Amino acid sequence: MDLSIYGLTEIILSLKATNLANFFAMLVAFSFVIVTFLTKNYKLKKSFYALFLLLTASLFLIVYANDYLLFFIGWEIMSITTYFLLSFTLSKKTLHKYIIFAMASALSMFIAILILYSSNHSFLYADAHQSFKALGDIEEFIFIVLMLFTIFIKIGTIGFHYWLVDAYEESQNLFTPFFSAVLSKMGIYALIILLTQVVDITYPLAIIGVITSIIATFKAIQEDSIKRLLAYSSIAQLGYIVTVLGVYDGMGGALYHSLIHTVVKLLLFINIAGIIFVTGRSKFSELGGLLYKTPQSFVLLLIGIITLAGMPPLGGFSSKFMIYTSLMDAKYLLILSAIMFSSASAFLYIYKLIYGIYLGHPTNKKLESVKEVPISFLIPQYILAIVLIALGMFPALVVPYFNAILNELNLKTIEFSNYATLTTSFAEFNGLVIISAFGTIFVVLLLVFVNLKTKVKDVKNRFDVAYCGEEPDEATHLHYGYSMGKELQRVGFINTILKNSVKYFYDYIAKQTLNFSDILKKIYSGQLNINFNIAIIFAIILLWWSTK
Amino acid sequence: MIILDLLLMFLVAYLTGFLYYGLYRNITARFQRRYGPPVYQSFVDSIKFFTKEDAISHGWMFYLGPIIMMSGAVMTLFFIPLFNIGESFRGLSEYGNLFVVLYLLVLGPLGNALGVGAGGNPFGVMGVTRGLTRLFAMEMPFYIAVIAIMSLSQSADIATIASHQETYNAFAYPLLFIGALFSFIGMMGQSPFDVIGAPVEVYSGPASEFSGKFLALLMSQSAIFTFAKLVLMVHLFLGGADGFLELLTKTFILFLFVIAFGSMYGRFKTPQSVDFLLKVPSTIAVVGLILATWS
Numbered sequence: 001m002d003l004s005i006y007g008l009t010e011i012i013l014s015l016k017a018t019n020l021a022n023f024f025a026m027l028v029a030f031s032f033v034i035v036t037f038l039t040k041n042y043k044l045k046k047s048f049y050a051l052f053l054l055l056t057a058s059l060f061l062i063v064y065a066n067d068y069l070l071f072f073i074g075w076e077i078m079s080i081t082t083y084f085l086l087s088f089t090l091s092k093k094t095l096h097k098y099i100i101f102a103m104a105s106a107l108s109m110f111i112a113i114l115i116l117y118s119s120n121h122s123f124l125y126a127d128a129h130q131s132f133k134a135l136g137d138i139e140e141f142i143f144i145v146l147m148l149f150t151i152f153i154k155i156g157t158i159g160f161h162y163w164l165v166d167a168y169e170e171s172q173n174l175f176t177p178f179f180s181a182v183l184s185k186m187g188i189y190a191l192i193i194l195l196t197q198v199v200d201i202t203y204p205l206a207i208i209g210v211i212t213s214i215i216a217t218f219k220a221i222q223e224d225s226i227k228r229l230l231a232y233s234s235i236a237q238l239g240y241i242v243t244v245l246g247v248y249d250g251m252g253g254a255l256y257h258s259l260i261h262t263v264v265k266l267l268l269f270i271n272i273a274g275i276i277f278v279t280g281r282s283k284f285s286e287l288g289g290l291l292y293k294t295p296q297s298f299v300l301l302l303i304g305i306i307t308l309a310g311m312p313p314l315g316g317f318s319s320k321f322m323i324y325t326s327l328m329d330a331k332y333l334l335i336l337s338a339i340m341f342s343s344a345s346a347f348l349y350i351y352k353l354i355y356g357i358y359l360g361h362p363t364n365k366k367l368e369s370v371k372e373v374p375i376s377f378l379i380p381q382y383i384l385a386i387v388l389i390a391l392g393m394f395p396a397l398v399v400p401y402f403n404a405i406l407n408e409l410n411l412k413t414i415e416f417s418n419y420a421t422l423t424t425s426f427a428e429f430n431g432l433v434i435i436s437a438f439g440t441i442f443v444v445l446l447l448v449f450v451n452l453k454t455k456v457k458d459v460k461n462r463f464d465v466a467y468c469g470e471e472p473d474e475a476t477h478l479h480y481g482y483s484m485g486k487e488l489q490r491v492g493f494i495n496t497i498l499k500n501s502v503k504y505f506y507d508y509i510a511k512q513t514l515n516f517s518d519i520l521k522k523i524y525s526g527q528l529n530i531n532f533n534i535a536i537i538f539a540i541i542l543l544w545w546s547t548k
Numbered sequence: 549m550i551i552l553d554l555l556l557m558f559l560v561a562y563l564t565g566f567l568y569y570g571l572y573r574n575i576t577a578r579f580q581r582r583y584g585p586p587v588y589q590s591f592v593d594s595i596k597f598f599t600k601e602d603a604i605s606h607g608w609m610f611y612l613g614p615i616i617m618m619s620g621a622v623m624t625l626f627f628i629p630l631f632n633i634g635e636s637f638r639g640l641s642e643y644g645n646l647f648v649v650l651y652l653l654v655l656g657p658l659g660n661a662l663g664v665g666a667g668g669n670p671f672g673v674m675g676v677t678r679g680l681t682r683l684f685a686m687e688m689p690f691y692i693a694v695i696a697i698m699s700l701s702q703s704a705d706i707a708t709i710a711s712h713q714e715t716y717n718a719f720a721y722p723l724l725f726i727g728a729l730f731s732f733i734g735m736m737g738q739s740p741f742d743v744i745g746a747p748v749e750v751y752s753g754p755a756s757e758f759s760g761k762f763l764a765l766l767m768s769q770s771a772i773f774t775f776a777k778l779v780l781m782v783h784l785f786l787g788g789a790d791g792f793l794e795l796l797t798k799t800f801i802l803f804l805f806v807i808a809f810g811s812m813y814g815r816f817k818t819p820q821s822v823d824f825l826l827k828v829p830s831t832i833a834v835v836g837l838i839l840a841t842w843s
Contacts, residue, residue: 226654291666292607302662309658312651321647325704333699333837337692341649344691345684347654351661351676355623359609359665360673430643435638438628440618445765449615452598452761463605466757480670484677490819491826 012124016066019405020196023255024063024189028261032056035264037380038174041277048088052175055081057077062186067123068113071193076106080309082183086171101163105153112146112275114138116198120488125197132198144201147194148241154187156235158212162502168231173276176227178271179232181262188241188258195245196409206246206327206335213239213342218497221485224283226272226357229349230265233308234248236342237261243339244323247330249425252414253322255402260307260319260391267304267384268353271297273379274373275357279366284356284482289462291358298358301383307388311342313435315391317424321413325424352484361462361478395422395431460495550640551629554626557639558772561625562794565771566591567735572807579811589768597764606667606757613663614758614765620656621773627652628780630706632711632788632815645704647693649780653735654683656769660754667757675754677743679819682734685825689729691725692833696840697784705779710788718785721840725785727833731823732781738810741821779803 010531039049061074079102087095117123119139120131135143149160156164172181193200213236220232241257244250246272274297275290276282291298308315320343327367362368372378396419403413415423420432463472472478488494524534558748577584605611627644631636657679664672697717701709718725734741744754755766778799782788786802789795816824 004731065735200808213566289668291609298609310651311655311658312648317648325649326752328695328699331699331841333695333841334834336695337688337834337837340691340695341684344654347658348680351658351680354662355665355673359662361668396826427643427645427647429648433640433643434623434648438623441622442615445615445618446612449611449761449765450697462668465667466671467669468671478668478670480672481665481677485681487677487681487818488822491823493826523708538698 009258009484011069011538013070014066015064015070016123017064018277018407020192021063021400023401023405024185024238024258025060026260027185028056028059028063028182029205031178031262031266032382033176034384035097035174037376038177038270038273040376041374042172042174044172044174045088048085048172051081052083059182059186063189066125068116068125070121070130071190072106072109072113075109075190078183078186079103079106083176084178086167088092088385091165091169094163094170097163097428098167101153101160105150108146109150112143112150115146123293125193128198129170141198143397144199146200147190147198147216149185151191151194152208153191155184155238156187156231157208157239157242158215158235158500161216161235164235165228165231168234169225170302173269173273177266177273180230180269184234184238185258185262185437188238188245188254192254196251199209199537202246202248202249203332204246206243206332209239209241209243209246210338210342211239212236213241214338215347215497217345217349218341218488218494221352221488222498223313223349224277224285224482226282226284226353227269228271229353230268233346233349234261234265236346237265237308240323240339243335244326245324249412250323251325251406251409251411252402252424253319253326256319256322257403259398260315260388261382263387264304264307265380267300267388268308268385270377270381271301271304272357277377278370278373283351285359285479286363287367288360288479289358289362289367290370293367294358294372296378297373297381300378301354301358303385303388305354307392309347309350313392313431313438315388315395318391318395318431319428321395321422321427322424325426327422328426341409348485352481356432356482360481363459363479363482372530389435393432393435394419394483395429396420425504445509510533549737553636554639556803557630558622560630560637560769561772561775564799565768565773566594568800568803569767569771572803575804575807576811579808586751590771592602594764594767594771596721596765598761599648600764602676602760602762604759609666609724610663611762613660613666614762614769616659616662617656618765618769618772620659621776622650623655624649624652624780625772625776626839627817628776628783629707629783630779631790632707638707639750641706641714646706646709647704649706650691653777654687656773657683660766664754664757669757672754672757675744679754680741681818682741682821684729685830686734688731688826689829689833691728691734692723693728693731694784694829694835696721696724696809699841706783707788709753713787714728716752716785716787723836724840725836727829727836728781728785728791730759730829730832732777733806733809734825735777736806736810738806740810740816740826742810742815743818743821775799781828 055078058074058077062071062078065071065074083099083102086098090098113123115135116131119134120127122131132140132143134548152160168176168179213306215234216236216239220236223232225230236262237257241254244253244257280288281287303314306313308319310316323339324336327339396416399414399416399422403416406413417423421428421430465472489498567587569590573590574584574587585591626639627641627649629639629641661676661680664676697709700702701712703709722791737744758766779795781802782795786798789798
């Protein structure tokens with residue numbers, strides 16, 4: 001689109017459907033369809049739907065933009081519609097936090113784009129690299145810092161996640177899946193655009209990603225609120241993607257993990273939404289023992305957490321495998337160790353997630369009358385679970401599509417022989433064999449044991465457990481594990497991570513800003529005579545400037 | 549053909565595992581100035597338990613726990629080739645790699661954790677919580693060592709790694725081996741990292757509610773899993789094996805070392821073991837990794 005007819009010469013805007021854009025647009029569209037299943041359970045205002053549609057449209061604008069100006073416009077619409085969507089449920093404080101961070105992110109992006117524009121007078125991605133090269137050293141540095149600042153706020157990299165966790169927790173249960181699955185991916189998309197079109201940042205990015213994932217994992221372990229735990233988990237998972245984007249050949253792993261993360265976070269947040277819908281509780285310490293009340297939800301969550309943990313035989317392993325082998329190829333061995341450490345620590349919060357809700361003992365008598373969640377919550381989860389199982393069986397199912405993207409970006413493609421074998425340059429595995437071997441062993445054992453099973457007393461009373469010869473009663477604390485991970489506070493350096501928070505830093509900044517504005521208030525008090533005097537001084541300065 | 553191979557692998561692991569379990573009870577007994585039970589005692593016990601009735605049931609998920617755990621153990625076994633060379637006893641290793649095995653190692657315990665959670669016994673969950681809290685610290689030095697070994701031999705295939713050692717990795721990269729050995733002691737459930745089951749101290753850890761056939765299943769999986777882990781360690785650091793005799797010798801030496809170590813030391817509390825594992829063995833392994841791959 002040429003804007004010269006409006007008097008804006010030299011500015012060309014355009015949209016382009018690249019394979020990369022199509023991939024992210026597909027994620028947006030898929031998540032949108034999945035989330036719409038839930039709408040019938042919530043009484044929402046009409047304006048909510050209007051804003052939701054506007055938000056989705058802005059996301060399409062972001063992914064299909066072919067220049068930084070349209071991208072920025074889309075980004076701005078996204079931030080503001082999200083603000084209005086969040087304003088339905090968020091407390092004032094959290095909302096303020098969100099909008100301050102969103103505005104800071106948008107403004108810094110705007111400045112960065114203008115810096116880029118200043119050198120070559122073009123917003124187009126195609127010219128971005130040349131424009132960047134034409135910048136001076138300091139401008140280059142400022143551009144990178146501002147751009148990363150924008151992206152890190154959206155992704156919620158540790159240090160910039162202050163708004164994110166609260167916003168996730170308080171947002172509408174219908175909206176949280178979309179929030180986590182798609183909005184955070186826009187940060188990843190922006191990062192990919194930055195890395196492929198403008199400048200390649202490698203090692204520092206990998207370090208930032210890995211630190212994010214480790215700290216977020218430990219923070220997640222401590223949380224009692226389910227949605228906060230998942231919010232931290234989301235940060236950690238995006239940390240993996242940032243890490244692998246810091247590797248030269250990491251794009252395949254990043255795309256794969258984006259896909260898996262979108263699917264799995266939709267599944268988990270929808271599952272949680274269902275549980276909150278039927279019980280009205282959202283904390284581990286208030287739930288427990290729902291397994292036999294809501295068995296379908298349990299199995300679906302189980303599929304979700306196996307993927308989140310990156311266990312074979314489901315899809316999560318495929319993407320983790322891609323990430324690990326890219327790091328291995330790039331010889332980032334310490335980073336690989338750190339990321340596997342973070343991945344292993346994640347087992348703790350992952351078990352807590354399923355135990356706190358479904359296993360153990362109900363913490364309250366009311367939970368004993370809970371029924372299975374409505375079918376409209378289950379259908380989308382079944383669809384997502386099938387996707388995850390399919391990706392576990394045929395891990396290379398998406399490889400041809402990724403190869404098209406990688407070809408377009410002039411990156412090394414992933415080897416492809418058949419759908420069941422995922423091959424990287426370092427190693428390969430056959431998903432179909434793994435899942436069928438596991439299935440066969442499991443079924444054989446199950447059949448043997450079902451046949452061997454003798455008549456056995458099913459426990460009627462839930463207090464009928466082995467308890468050191470004593471009899472527990474209503475007052476005994478049996479839902480023990482919801483506070484798991486507390487022991488980690490006794491480990492010195494982990495406690496340091498847990499105790500410190502960026503809250504103190506931002507509180508300090510807020511305090512200083514308030515003090516400063518107090519001083520300003522004294523000068524600009526709102527009295528007419530003083531305002532007039534200020535205006536006069538300002539006018540004199542301007543006059544002096546113009547005569548100079 | 550492959551089915552027969554897998555069945556034979558299973559049988560070998562089952563019998564050897566129980567032999568080692570019997571030896572373990574005997575050797576620890578000698579450390580404590582007792583005689584200990586006959587070597588075949590555990591095997592007989594497990595067979596006996598298979599014929600017993602279960603005392604109590606907590607629903608289907610409770611039963612699935614041990615079954616998933618057994619499946620995990622058998623899967624781990626199948627994805628580790630027993631020998632460096634030859635066509636037989638390779639299992640499914642050509643379809644997987646070391647990354648798969650690293651994850652399969654934790655699949656079983658996590659599956660069982662679900663069953664334990666479904667049982668609702670707080671003592672069982674106490675064991676699980678301790679285990680998971682300790683797990684990531686325990687895996688850390690092992691992961692670092694394995695990553696270094698993989699990078700050095702430029703392969704994630706276990707048989708390739710095993711057969712590409714001119715001097716055994718244990719001697720070529722001693723720091724990596726020491727780091728991994730600490731993890732390995734923890735993986736084998738030996739002191740000072742045995743707080744999960746914590747005999748005497750906790751009522752009895754993850755196995756609290758299980759009885760009869762499911763207890764027998766847990767015992768059998770423990771035997772198979774022990775053997776699989778020993779074989780993995782031998783492949784990674786001691787050059788693997790070409791025949792049964794070599795395999796048994798090497799695994800037994802490793803096993804003896806682990807038992808002796810376990811008998812000598814007291815038990816760490818969970819935070820202590822996390823702290824220790826992250827400080828000492830992980831540092832050793834990181835230094836080992838840097839020394840081994842610096843070029």
